[in-house]
Amino acid sequence: MILAGDIGGTKTNLALYEWTNERVDPIRLESFHSADYTSLEDILSEFLSPPAPSVAVGSDQSNASEKEGLQTASEVKVTAACFGIAGPVIDNHCETTNLPWVVDGLTIADRFAVPRVQLLNDLEATAYGILSLRPDELEVLNAGNPPKKRQALALIAAGTGLGEAILFWDGKSYRPMPSEGGHADFGPNNDQEIELLRYLRSQYLHVSYERILSGPGLHAIYEFLRDTKKNEPTWLMEKIKAGNPAAEIAQAGLQGQAEIATQALELFASIYGAESGNLALKALSLDGVYVGGGIAPKLITKLKDGTFMKGFLNKGRYKKLLSKMPVKVIMNQQTALLGAASVAGALSLKQAS
Structure with missing residues:
Protein backbone atom coordinates (compact mmCIF):
# COMPACT_ATOMS: atom_id res chain seq x y z
CA MET A 1 0.00 0.00 0.00
CA ILE A 2 1.32 3.46 -0.86
CA LEU A 3 0.28 6.88 0.40
CA ALA A 4 0.13 9.95 -1.85
CA GLY A 5 -0.63 13.56 -1.00
CA ASP A 6 -1.22 16.87 -2.71
CA ILE A 7 -0.65 19.65 -0.17
CA GLY A 8 -1.87 23.07 -1.25
CA GLY A 9 -2.49 26.37 0.44
CA THR A 10 -6.27 25.81 0.32
CA LYS A 11 -6.77 22.05 0.55
CA THR A 12 -4.81 18.87 1.15
CA ASN A 13 -5.75 15.68 -0.69
CA LEU A 14 -4.55 12.31 0.61
CA ALA A 15 -5.05 8.91 -0.96
CA LEU A 16 -4.10 5.27 -0.50
CA TYR A 17 -3.30 3.16 -3.57
CA GLU A 18 -2.34 -0.37 -4.47
CA TRP A 19 0.02 1.09 -7.07
CA THR A 20 2.30 -1.07 -9.19
CA ASN A 21 3.62 0.20 -12.52
CA GLU A 22 0.45 1.69 -13.97
CA ARG A 23 -2.23 4.17 -13.00
CA VAL A 24 -4.94 2.81 -10.73
CA ASP A 25 -7.85 4.36 -8.87
CA PRO A 26 -7.31 5.19 -5.19
CA ILE A 27 -8.60 2.76 -2.60
CA ARG A 28 -9.37 5.69 -0.35
CA LEU A 29 -9.31 9.44 -0.99
CA GLU A 30 -10.03 12.30 1.40
CA SER A 31 -9.75 16.08 1.19
CA PHE A 32 -8.93 18.39 4.10
CA HIS A 33 -9.08 22.17 4.49
CA SER A 34 -5.40 22.96 5.03
CA ALA A 35 -5.89 26.05 7.19
CA ASP A 36 -7.84 24.01 9.75
CA TYR A 37 -4.66 22.14 10.74
CA THR A 38 -1.35 23.21 12.26
CA SER A 39 0.75 20.67 10.36
CA LEU A 40 0.68 17.92 7.78
CA GLU A 41 1.31 15.43 10.60
CA ASP A 42 -2.02 16.40 12.17
CA ILE A 43 -3.84 15.60 8.94
CA LEU A 44 -1.95 12.34 8.47
CA SER A 45 -2.82 11.28 12.03
CA GLU A 46 -6.50 11.79 11.29
CA PHE A 47 -6.33 10.14 7.87
CA LEU A 48 -4.38 7.08 9.01
CA SER A 49 -6.23 6.54 12.27
CA PRO A 50 -8.25 3.29 12.42
CA PRO A 51 -11.95 3.95 11.75
CA ALA A 52 -14.19 3.74 14.79
CA PRO A 53 -16.20 0.50 14.81
CA SER A 54 -19.88 0.90 13.99
CA VAL A 55 -21.71 -1.13 16.62
CA ALA A 56 -25.12 -0.61 18.19
CA VAL A 57 -25.07 0.36 21.88
CA GLY A 58 -25.57 -2.64 24.12
CA SER A 59 -24.76 -5.16 21.41
CA ASP A 60 -23.07 -8.37 22.60
CA GLN A 61 -20.86 -8.13 19.53
CA SER A 62 -19.26 -4.82 20.52
CA ASN A 63 -15.94 -6.24 21.76
CA ALA A 64 -15.59 -8.63 18.84
CA SER A 65 -16.45 -5.91 16.32
CA GLU A 66 -13.97 -3.49 17.87
CA LYS A 67 -11.19 -6.07 17.62
CA GLU A 68 -12.15 -6.81 14.04
CA GLY A 69 -12.05 -3.11 13.13
CA LEU A 70 -8.60 -2.65 14.70
CA GLN A 71 -7.33 -5.75 12.97
CA THR A 72 -8.48 -4.47 9.60
CA ALA A 73 -6.72 -1.14 10.17
CA SER A 74 -3.49 -2.80 11.28
CA GLU A 75 -3.36 -4.74 8.04
CA VAL A 76 -2.89 -1.51 6.08
CA LYS A 77 0.88 -1.19 5.88
CA VAL A 78 2.19 1.85 4.02
CA THR A 79 5.41 0.90 2.26
CA ALA A 80 6.14 4.27 0.69
CA ALA A 81 4.71 7.79 0.61
CA CYS A 82 5.13 10.83 -1.59
CA PHE A 83 3.73 14.32 -1.07
CA GLY A 84 3.56 17.19 -3.54
CA ILE A 85 3.85 20.44 -1.56
CA ALA A 86 3.31 24.07 -2.57
CA GLY A 87 6.77 25.38 -1.78
CA PRO A 88 10.47 24.74 -2.46
CA VAL A 89 11.67 21.29 -1.39
CA ILE A 90 15.34 21.14 -0.36
CA ASP A 91 16.90 17.99 1.13
CA ASN A 92 13.44 16.42 1.51
CA HIS A 93 12.38 19.39 3.66
CA CYS A 94 9.92 22.18 2.88
CA GLU A 95 8.73 25.42 4.44
CA THR A 96 5.40 25.89 2.69
CA THR A 97 4.79 29.12 0.81
CA ASN A 98 1.12 29.76 1.61
CA LEU A 99 0.83 27.88 4.91
CA PRO A 100 2.74 28.25 8.21
CA TRP A 101 3.93 24.64 7.98
CA VAL A 102 7.31 22.94 8.01
CA VAL A 103 7.24 19.50 6.38
CA ASP A 104 10.14 17.08 6.74
CA GLY A 105 10.24 13.70 5.02
CA LEU A 106 12.40 12.00 7.66
CA THR A 107 10.15 13.22 10.48
CA ILE A 108 7.05 11.82 8.74
CA ALA A 109 8.82 8.52 8.02
CA ASP A 110 9.78 8.12 11.68
CA ARG A 111 6.45 9.16 13.15
CA PHE A 112 4.27 6.99 10.90
CA ALA A 113 6.73 4.09 10.39
CA VAL A 114 6.86 4.50 6.62
CA PRO A 115 10.13 3.13 5.14
CA ARG A 116 10.38 5.64 2.27
CA VAL A 117 8.97 9.18 2.21
CA GLN A 118 9.65 11.57 -0.65
CA LEU A 119 8.67 15.25 -0.77
CA LEU A 120 8.21 17.01 -4.11
CA ASN A 121 7.31 20.52 -5.10
CA ASP A 122 3.61 20.46 -6.01
CA LEU A 123 4.32 21.31 -9.64
CA GLU A 124 6.95 18.59 -9.79
CA ALA A 125 4.26 16.16 -8.60
CA THR A 126 1.83 17.51 -11.19
CA ALA A 127 4.53 17.11 -13.85
CA TYR A 128 4.80 13.41 -13.01
CA GLY A 129 1.01 13.25 -13.07
CA ILE A 130 0.57 14.61 -16.59
CA LEU A 131 2.50 11.61 -17.88
CA SER A 132 -0.43 9.43 -16.73
CA LEU A 133 -3.28 11.59 -18.06
CA ARG A 134 -5.72 10.37 -20.70
CA PRO A 135 -6.62 12.54 -23.72
CA ASN A 332 -8.25 16.36 -13.91
CA GLN A 333 -7.95 18.03 -10.50
CA GLN A 334 -6.13 15.01 -9.06
CA THR A 335 -3.14 15.21 -11.40
CA ALA A 336 -0.67 16.15 -8.63
CA LEU A 337 -2.00 13.25 -6.56
CA LEU A 338 -1.49 10.92 -9.51
CA GLY A 339 2.09 12.14 -9.86
CA ALA A 340 2.83 11.69 -6.17
CA ALA A 341 1.32 8.19 -6.33
CA SER A 342 3.50 7.22 -9.29
CA VAL A 343 6.63 8.33 -7.41
CA ALA A 344 5.53 6.53 -4.23
CA GLY A 345 4.82 3.43 -6.32
CA ALA A 346 8.36 3.49 -7.71
CA LEU A 347 9.76 3.91 -4.19
CA SER A 348 7.70 0.94 -2.99
CA LEU A 349 9.04 -1.27 -5.78
CA LYS A 350 12.59 -0.29 -4.84
CA GLN A 351 11.82 -1.11 -1.24
CA ALA A 352 10.50 -4.54 -2.25
CA SER A 353 13.58 -5.31 -4.34
Whole structure:
Protein backbone atom coordinates (compact mmCIF):
# COMPACT_ATOMS: atom_id res chain seq x y z
CA MET A 1 0.00 0.00 0.00
CA ILE A 2 1.32 3.46 -0.86
CA LEU A 3 0.28 6.88 0.40
CA ALA A 4 0.13 9.95 -1.85
CA GLY A 5 -0.63 13.56 -1.00
CA ASP A 6 -1.22 16.87 -2.71
CA ILE A 7 -0.65 19.65 -0.17
CA GLY A 8 -1.87 23.07 -1.25
CA GLY A 9 -2.49 26.37 0.44
CA THR A 10 -6.27 25.81 0.32
CA LYS A 11 -6.77 22.05 0.55
CA THR A 12 -4.81 18.87 1.15
CA ASN A 13 -5.75 15.68 -0.69
CA LEU A 14 -4.55 12.31 0.61
CA ALA A 15 -5.05 8.91 -0.96
CA LEU A 16 -4.10 5.27 -0.50
CA TYR A 17 -3.30 3.16 -3.57
CA GLU A 18 -2.34 -0.37 -4.47
CA TRP A 19 0.02 1.09 -7.07
CA THR A 20 2.30 -1.07 -9.19
CA ASN A 21 3.62 0.20 -12.52
CA GLU A 22 0.45 1.69 -13.97
CA ARG A 23 -2.23 4.17 -13.00
CA VAL A 24 -4.94 2.81 -10.73
CA ASP A 25 -7.85 4.36 -8.87
CA PRO A 26 -7.31 5.19 -5.19
CA ILE A 27 -8.60 2.76 -2.60
CA ARG A 28 -9.37 5.69 -0.35
CA LEU A 29 -9.31 9.44 -0.99
CA GLU A 30 -10.03 12.30 1.40
CA SER A 31 -9.75 16.08 1.19
CA PHE A 32 -8.93 18.39 4.10
CA HIS A 33 -9.08 22.17 4.49
CA SER A 34 -5.40 22.96 5.03
CA ALA A 35 -5.89 26.05 7.19
CA ASP A 36 -7.84 24.01 9.75
CA TYR A 37 -4.66 22.14 10.74
CA THR A 38 -1.35 23.21 12.26
CA SER A 39 0.75 20.67 10.36
CA LEU A 40 0.68 17.92 7.78
CA GLU A 41 1.31 15.43 10.60
CA ASP A 42 -2.02 16.40 12.17
CA ILE A 43 -3.84 15.60 8.94
CA LEU A 44 -1.95 12.34 8.47
CA SER A 45 -2.82 11.28 12.03
CA GLU A 46 -6.50 11.79 11.29
CA PHE A 47 -6.33 10.14 7.87
CA LEU A 48 -4.38 7.08 9.01
CA SER A 49 -6.23 6.54 12.27
CA PRO A 50 -8.25 3.29 12.42
CA PRO A 51 -11.95 3.95 11.75
CA ALA A 52 -14.19 3.74 14.79
CA PRO A 53 -16.20 0.50 14.81
CA SER A 54 -19.88 0.90 13.99
CA VAL A 55 -21.71 -1.13 16.62
CA ALA A 56 -25.12 -0.61 18.19
CA VAL A 57 -25.07 0.36 21.88
CA GLY A 58 -25.57 -2.64 24.12
CA SER A 59 -24.76 -5.16 21.41
CA ASP A 60 -23.07 -8.37 22.60
CA GLN A 61 -20.86 -8.13 19.53
CA SER A 62 -19.26 -4.82 20.52
CA ASN A 63 -15.94 -6.24 21.76
CA ALA A 64 -15.59 -8.63 18.84
CA SER A 65 -16.45 -5.91 16.32
CA GLU A 66 -13.97 -3.49 17.87
CA LYS A 67 -11.19 -6.07 17.62
CA GLU A 68 -12.15 -6.81 14.04
CA GLY A 69 -12.05 -3.11 13.13
CA LEU A 70 -8.60 -2.65 14.70
CA GLN A 71 -7.33 -5.75 12.97
CA THR A 72 -8.48 -4.47 9.60
CA ALA A 73 -6.72 -1.14 10.17
CA SER A 74 -3.49 -2.80 11.28
CA GLU A 75 -3.36 -4.74 8.04
CA VAL A 76 -2.89 -1.51 6.08
CA LYS A 77 0.88 -1.19 5.88
CA VAL A 78 2.19 1.85 4.02
CA THR A 79 5.41 0.90 2.26
CA ALA A 80 6.14 4.27 0.69
CA ALA A 81 4.71 7.79 0.61
CA CYS A 82 5.13 10.83 -1.59
CA PHE A 83 3.73 14.32 -1.07
CA GLY A 84 3.56 17.19 -3.54
CA ILE A 85 3.85 20.44 -1.56
CA ALA A 86 3.31 24.07 -2.57
CA GLY A 87 6.77 25.38 -1.78
CA PRO A 88 10.47 24.74 -2.46
CA VAL A 89 11.67 21.29 -1.39
CA ILE A 90 15.34 21.14 -0.36
CA ASP A 91 16.90 17.99 1.13
CA ASN A 92 13.44 16.42 1.51
CA HIS A 93 12.38 19.39 3.66
CA CYS A 94 9.92 22.18 2.88
CA GLU A 95 8.73 25.42 4.44
CA THR A 96 5.40 25.89 2.69
CA THR A 97 4.79 29.12 0.81
CA ASN A 98 1.12 29.76 1.61
CA LEU A 99 0.83 27.88 4.91
CA PRO A 100 2.74 28.25 8.21
CA TRP A 101 3.93 24.64 7.98
CA VAL A 102 7.31 22.94 8.01
CA VAL A 103 7.24 19.50 6.38
CA ASP A 104 10.14 17.08 6.74
CA GLY A 105 10.24 13.70 5.02
CA LEU A 106 12.40 12.00 7.66
CA THR A 107 10.15 13.22 10.48
CA ILE A 108 7.05 11.82 8.74
CA ALA A 109 8.82 8.52 8.02
CA ASP A 110 9.78 8.12 11.68
CA ARG A 111 6.45 9.16 13.15
CA PHE A 112 4.27 6.99 10.90
CA ALA A 113 6.73 4.09 10.39
CA VAL A 114 6.86 4.50 6.62
CA PRO A 115 10.13 3.13 5.14
CA ARG A 116 10.38 5.64 2.27
CA VAL A 117 8.97 9.18 2.21
CA GLN A 118 9.65 11.57 -0.65
CA LEU A 119 8.67 15.25 -0.77
CA LEU A 120 8.21 17.01 -4.11
CA ASN A 121 7.31 20.52 -5.10
CA ASP A 122 3.61 20.46 -6.01
CA LEU A 123 4.32 21.31 -9.64
CA GLU A 124 6.95 18.59 -9.79
CA ALA A 125 4.26 16.16 -8.60
CA THR A 126 1.83 17.51 -11.19
CA ALA A 127 4.53 17.11 -13.85
CA TYR A 128 4.80 13.41 -13.01
CA GLY A 129 1.01 13.25 -13.07
CA ILE A 130 0.57 14.61 -16.59
CA LEU A 131 2.50 11.61 -17.88
CA SER A 132 -0.43 9.43 -16.73
CA LEU A 133 -3.28 11.59 -18.06
CA ARG A 134 -5.72 10.37 -20.70
CA PRO A 135 -6.62 12.54 -23.72
CA ASP A 136 -10.15 13.08 -22.38
CA GLU A 137 -8.67 14.74 -19.27
CA LEU A 138 -7.23 17.60 -21.34
CA GLU A 139 -8.69 20.57 -23.24
CA VAL A 140 -6.68 21.73 -26.24
CA LEU A 141 -6.06 25.47 -26.65
CA ASN A 142 -3.55 25.03 -29.47
CA ALA A 143 -2.98 21.81 -31.42
CA GLY A 144 0.51 22.87 -32.48
CA ASN A 145 2.98 20.84 -34.51
CA PRO A 146 5.64 19.34 -32.22
CA PRO A 147 8.85 17.85 -33.66
CA LYS A 148 9.19 14.09 -34.14
CA LYS A 149 12.20 13.96 -31.83
CA ARG A 150 11.12 14.62 -28.27
CA GLN A 151 12.40 17.77 -26.60
CA ALA A 152 10.81 19.34 -23.49
CA LEU A 153 7.47 20.12 -21.89
CA ALA A 154 6.46 23.07 -19.71
CA LEU A 155 3.87 23.22 -16.95
CA ILE A 156 2.25 26.29 -15.39
CA ALA A 157 -0.51 26.22 -12.79
CA ALA A 158 -2.43 29.03 -11.10
CA GLY A 159 -4.43 28.32 -7.95
CA THR A 160 -3.86 29.64 -4.46
CA GLY A 161 -0.42 30.55 -5.83
CA LEU A 162 1.39 30.16 -9.16
CA GLY A 163 3.60 27.18 -9.88
CA GLU A 164 5.86 26.39 -12.81
CA ALA A 165 7.91 23.36 -13.85
CA ILE A 166 9.85 21.97 -16.79
CA LEU A 167 10.06 18.40 -18.04
CA PHE A 168 13.14 17.50 -20.09
CA TRP A 169 13.58 14.38 -22.22
CA ASP A 170 16.55 12.28 -21.05
CA GLY A 171 16.45 9.90 -24.00
CA LYS A 172 14.08 7.43 -22.34
CA SER A 173 11.48 9.45 -20.43
CA TYR A 174 10.46 12.94 -19.36
CA ARG A 175 12.12 14.04 -16.13
CA PRO A 176 10.39 16.81 -14.16
CA MET A 177 12.45 19.69 -12.86
CA PRO A 178 10.90 21.93 -10.15
CA SER A 179 10.94 25.70 -10.33
CA GLU A 180 9.85 28.75 -8.35
CA GLY A 181 9.31 30.78 -11.52
CA GLY A 182 5.92 31.98 -10.32
CA HIS A 183 7.74 34.34 -7.96
CA ALA A 184 9.72 36.00 -10.76
CA ASP A 185 9.12 39.71 -11.47
CA PHE A 186 5.91 40.59 -13.27
CA GLY A 187 6.66 42.17 -16.65
CA PRO A 188 3.88 44.35 -18.09
CA ASN A 189 3.22 44.30 -21.84
CA ASN A 190 1.06 47.39 -22.38
CA ASP A 191 -0.04 50.65 -20.75
CA GLN A 192 -2.84 49.02 -18.76
CA GLU A 193 -0.49 46.40 -17.35
CA ILE A 194 2.04 49.12 -16.50
CA GLU A 195 -0.68 50.84 -14.50
CA LEU A 196 -1.53 47.51 -12.84
CA LEU A 197 2.12 47.13 -11.82
CA ARG A 198 2.17 50.65 -10.37
CA TYR A 199 -1.02 49.91 -8.46
CA LEU A 200 0.38 46.70 -6.96
CA ARG A 201 3.73 48.30 -6.16
CA SER A 202 1.87 50.62 -3.80
CA GLN A 203 0.99 47.49 -1.78
CA TYR A 204 3.97 45.15 -2.24
CA LEU A 205 7.73 45.62 -2.29
CA HIS A 206 7.97 42.89 -4.90
CA VAL A 207 5.32 42.22 -7.53
CA SER A 208 5.63 38.69 -8.86
CA TYR A 209 3.49 36.91 -11.43
CA GLU A 210 1.89 35.05 -8.52
CA ARG A 211 0.50 38.38 -7.23
CA ILE A 212 -1.62 38.42 -10.40
CA LEU A 213 -1.98 34.83 -11.59
CA SER A 214 -3.69 33.23 -8.59
CA GLY A 215 -7.01 33.38 -6.78
CA PRO A 216 -5.88 36.42 -4.75
CA GLY A 217 -4.36 37.77 -7.96
CA LEU A 218 -7.70 37.80 -9.78
CA HIS A 219 -9.12 39.73 -6.85
CA ALA A 220 -6.17 42.16 -7.06
CA ILE A 221 -6.86 42.76 -10.76
CA TYR A 222 -10.50 43.42 -9.92
CA GLU A 223 -9.53 45.92 -7.20
CA PHE A 224 -7.23 47.69 -9.66
CA LEU A 225 -10.09 48.06 -12.14
CA ARG A 226 -12.49 49.07 -9.37
CA ASP A 227 -10.19 51.82 -8.08
CA THR A 228 -9.25 53.15 -11.52
CA LYS A 229 -12.50 52.75 -13.47
CA LYS A 230 -15.00 53.26 -10.62
CA ASN A 231 -17.48 50.86 -12.20
CA GLU A 232 -18.18 48.34 -9.43
CA PRO A 233 -21.87 47.43 -9.08
CA THR A 234 -23.14 47.40 -5.50
CA TRP A 235 -24.60 43.88 -5.73
CA LEU A 236 -21.22 42.45 -6.77
CA MET A 237 -19.38 44.37 -4.07
CA GLU A 238 -21.68 42.77 -1.48
CA LYS A 239 -21.23 39.27 -2.92
CA ILE A 240 -17.45 39.64 -2.90
CA LYS A 241 -17.48 40.77 0.73
CA ALA A 242 -19.68 37.87 1.78
CA GLY A 243 -18.12 35.08 -0.29
CA ASN A 244 -14.97 33.93 -2.05
CA PRO A 245 -13.79 37.00 -4.00
CA ALA A 246 -12.14 35.15 -6.88
CA ALA A 247 -15.08 32.76 -7.30
CA GLU A 248 -17.64 35.60 -7.29
CA ILE A 249 -15.62 37.64 -9.80
CA ALA A 250 -15.17 34.62 -12.06
CA GLN A 251 -18.86 33.75 -11.99
CA ALA A 252 -19.95 37.32 -12.73
CA GLY A 253 -17.41 37.59 -15.53
CA LEU A 254 -18.18 34.27 -17.19
CA GLN A 255 -21.92 34.98 -17.10
CA GLY A 256 -21.49 38.53 -18.38
CA GLN A 257 -23.25 39.97 -15.33
CA ALA A 258 -20.79 42.81 -14.66
CA GLU A 259 -18.48 44.62 -17.06
CA ILE A 260 -15.77 45.03 -14.43
CA ALA A 261 -15.69 41.26 -13.81
CA THR A 262 -15.52 40.58 -17.55
CA GLN A 263 -12.61 43.01 -17.82
CA ALA A 264 -10.85 41.35 -14.89
CA LEU A 265 -11.06 37.93 -16.54
CA GLU A 266 -9.84 39.40 -19.84
CA LEU A 267 -6.76 40.87 -18.18
CA PHE A 268 -6.15 37.72 -16.14
CA ALA A 269 -6.36 35.42 -19.19
CA SER A 270 -4.09 37.68 -21.24
CA ILE A 271 -1.36 37.83 -18.57
CA TYR A 272 -1.72 34.10 -17.94
CA GLY A 273 -1.09 33.46 -21.61
CA ALA A 274 1.86 35.86 -21.67
CA GLU A 275 3.62 34.21 -18.73
CA SER A 276 2.92 30.77 -20.20
CA GLY A 277 4.63 31.98 -23.36
CA ASN A 278 7.56 33.27 -21.30
CA LEU A 279 7.96 29.85 -19.69
CA ALA A 280 7.67 28.13 -23.07
CA LEU A 281 10.53 30.23 -24.44
CA LYS A 282 12.74 29.66 -21.40
CA ALA A 283 12.15 25.90 -21.49
CA LEU A 284 12.00 25.73 -25.29
CA SER A 285 9.11 23.40 -24.69
CA LEU A 286 8.59 22.30 -28.28
CA ASP A 287 6.64 19.23 -27.14
CA GLY A 288 4.00 21.37 -25.48
CA VAL A 289 2.76 23.47 -22.60
CA TYR A 290 0.34 22.22 -19.96
CA VAL A 291 -1.85 24.61 -17.98
CA GLY A 292 -2.81 23.14 -14.61
CA GLY A 293 -4.00 24.32 -11.20
CA GLY A 294 -7.46 24.87 -9.81
CA ILE A 295 -8.32 28.01 -11.76
CA ALA A 296 -7.91 26.94 -15.40
CA PRO A 297 -10.72 24.31 -15.48
CA LYS A 298 -13.12 26.81 -13.91
CA LEU A 299 -12.23 29.44 -16.52
CA ILE A 300 -11.97 27.06 -19.46
CA THR A 301 -14.57 28.89 -21.57
CA LYS A 302 -12.59 32.11 -21.14
CA LEU A 303 -9.25 30.46 -21.83
CA LYS A 304 -10.67 28.98 -25.05
CA ASP A 305 -11.96 32.28 -26.47
CA GLY A 306 -8.53 33.27 -27.85
CA THR A 307 -7.45 35.75 -25.16
CA PHE A 308 -5.00 33.33 -23.55
CA MET A 309 -3.40 32.27 -26.85
CA LYS A 310 -3.11 35.88 -28.03
CA GLY A 311 -1.05 36.64 -24.93
CA PHE A 312 0.90 33.40 -25.37
CA LEU A 313 1.85 34.18 -28.98
CA ASN A 314 2.64 37.87 -28.44
CA LYS A 315 6.40 37.35 -28.59
CA GLY A 316 7.39 39.26 -31.71
CA ARG A 317 9.68 37.26 -33.98
CA TYR A 318 9.06 34.10 -31.95
CA LYS A 319 5.33 33.99 -32.60
CA LYS A 320 5.81 31.37 -35.32
CA LEU A 321 7.89 29.13 -33.04
CA LEU A 322 5.35 29.36 -30.23
CA SER A 323 2.45 28.60 -32.59
CA LYS A 324 3.96 25.15 -33.17
CA MET A 325 3.79 24.27 -29.47
CA PRO A 326 0.72 22.34 -28.31
CA VAL A 327 -1.06 24.05 -25.41
CA LYS A 328 -3.40 21.98 -23.23
CA VAL A 329 -5.41 22.62 -20.07
CA ILE A 330 -5.41 19.90 -17.41
CA MET A 331 -9.01 19.16 -16.40
CA ASN A 332 -8.25 16.36 -13.91
CA GLN A 333 -7.95 18.03 -10.50
CA GLN A 334 -6.13 15.01 -9.06
CA THR A 335 -3.14 15.21 -11.40
CA ALA A 336 -0.67 16.15 -8.63
CA LEU A 337 -2.00 13.25 -6.56
CA LEU A 338 -1.49 10.92 -9.51
CA GLY A 339 2.09 12.14 -9.86
CA ALA A 340 2.83 11.69 -6.17
CA ALA A 341 1.32 8.19 -6.33
CA SER A 342 3.50 7.22 -9.29
CA VAL A 343 6.63 8.33 -7.41
CA ALA A 344 5.53 6.53 -4.23
CA GLY A 345 4.82 3.43 -6.32
CA ALA A 346 8.36 3.49 -7.71
CA LEU A 347 9.76 3.91 -4.19
CA SER A 348 7.70 0.94 -2.99
CA LEU A 349 9.04 -1.27 -5.78
CA LYS A 350 12.59 -0.29 -4.84
CA GLN A 351 11.82 -1.11 -1.24
CA ALA A 352 10.50 -4.54 -2.25
CA SER A 353 13.58 -5.31 -4.34
